[in-house]
Amino acid sequence: MSRELLVQLARRTMAHAQAGTQPLADGVREVPVGNYTDPDRWQLEIDRIFKRVPLLLGPSCELAEPGSYRALEIAGVPILLSRGADGELRSFVNMCSHRGAVLMEPGSGSARRFTCPYHAWSYDQQGTLVGILDREDFGPVDTSCHGLTPLPVGERAGLIFGSLTPRHDGQRHTIDLDAALCGYDAVFEHLGLADQHLVGRQQVDGPNWKVAYDGYLDLYHLPILHKATFGPDYSNKAVFDAWGPHQRSVQPDHRMAALADIPEAEWSQKQLTSGVWTIFPHVSIAGFVIDRPSHDSEQPGDTRLQMISQLLPGPDQWSSVTVQHFLAPFEPTAEEQAVIEE
Numbered sequence: 001m002s003r004e005l006l007v008q009l010a011r012r013t014m015a016h017a018q019a020g021t022q023p024l025a026d027g028v029r030e031v032p033v034g035n036y037t038d039p040d041r042w043q044l045e046i047d048r049i050f051k052r053v054p055l056l057l058g059p060s061c062e063l064a065e066p067g068s069y070r071a072l073e074i075a076g077v078p079i080l081l082s083r084g085a086d087g088e089l090r091s092f093v094n095m096c097s098h099r100g101a102v103l104m105e106p107g108s109g110s111a112r113r114f115t116c117p118y119h120a121w122s123y124d125q126q127g128t129l130v131g132i133l134d135r136e137d138f139g140p141v142d143t144s145c146h147g148l149t150p151l152p153v154g155e156r157a158g159l160i161f162g163s164l165t166p167r168h169d170g171q172r173h174t175i176d177l178d179a180a181l182c183g184y185d186a187v188f189e190h191l192g193l194a195d196q197h198l199v200g201r202q203q204v205d206g207p208n209w210k211v212a213y214d215g216y217l218d219l220y221h222l223p224i225l226h227k228a229t230f231g232p233d234y235s236n237k238a239v240f241d242a243w244g245p246h247q248r249s250v251q252p253d254h255r256m257a258a259l260a261d262i263p264e265a266e267w268s269q270k271q272l273t274s275g276v277w278t279i280f281p282h283v284s285i286a287g288f289v290i291d292r293p294s295h296d297s298e299q300p301g302d303t304r305l306q307m308i309s310q311l312l313p314g315p316d317q318w319s320s321v322t323v324q325h326f327l328a329p330f331e332p333t334a335e336e337q338a339v340i341e342e
């Protein structure tokens, strides 16, 4: 996508910033409390949303190297991501085909083979069963039928998206990200996530997943709840743009108003991609600036970290977990890593 769309969006936000306004809905829309507390509704959300639509599985940069893998769990489904020696990323149910043991403990690393901790069956990076301990005691086993169960997976703009439900139509790794992302990936590609480095990760426990997710859609709270970090003068207004169910919100604040003094051709990527980028149903991406000790002033954008928040429902409607991945456009020195972790 050309830079022109981002410029158009910035012009609109700048106009609101200059006028001190924000777009408003036609009327008040009330959301019933039961939408957040009803256990039957919560189960439907798991079954019809989290187990059907592509979900974020993590940043591509973590699995950039052939042979890298990551084991994780989403909505109760254990997942194993594996970047093969051929460079292709594959996703599997992280479960041994012998007696269903979890194959790899949650975490990431590099592996040529995945060996089950229960009876030591082993699988290669393509999920093929390649080793059976004391195989002669089993009689004939068709290993081609006992590989890991593939899951649909794909990558866009530096992010890995996958489905929790296996396909049975012969396209077992294929996922339709064009339909799911509605062109949004061509816009958030300008965040440059594909070229970044994973510099940190943390996990935050929270309430019902939609209560937690609402916090990423609501900029109204920023100068109040976050006054110690962003400051009390931070704008609480927002301009929204949507691509299908995905949306980006930007504050029409003094920084956007100041664009009027800069020729459009000089509006930076950082200015054009500011705001909070949410990806339905459970992702938020927001940038923030750190004080980089060895900052090169000729690269004004390189101190911005991206925080990718991956919101996951807990075991019931009352809880959630948010995994926050921190990406930087540079490989930090030990000193910079300490600043980031602070």
Ligand code: FES
Binding pocket: 096, 097, 098, 099, 100, 101, 116, 117, 118, 119, 120, 121
């Ligand atoms: S359950 Fe994995 S080898 Fe037996």
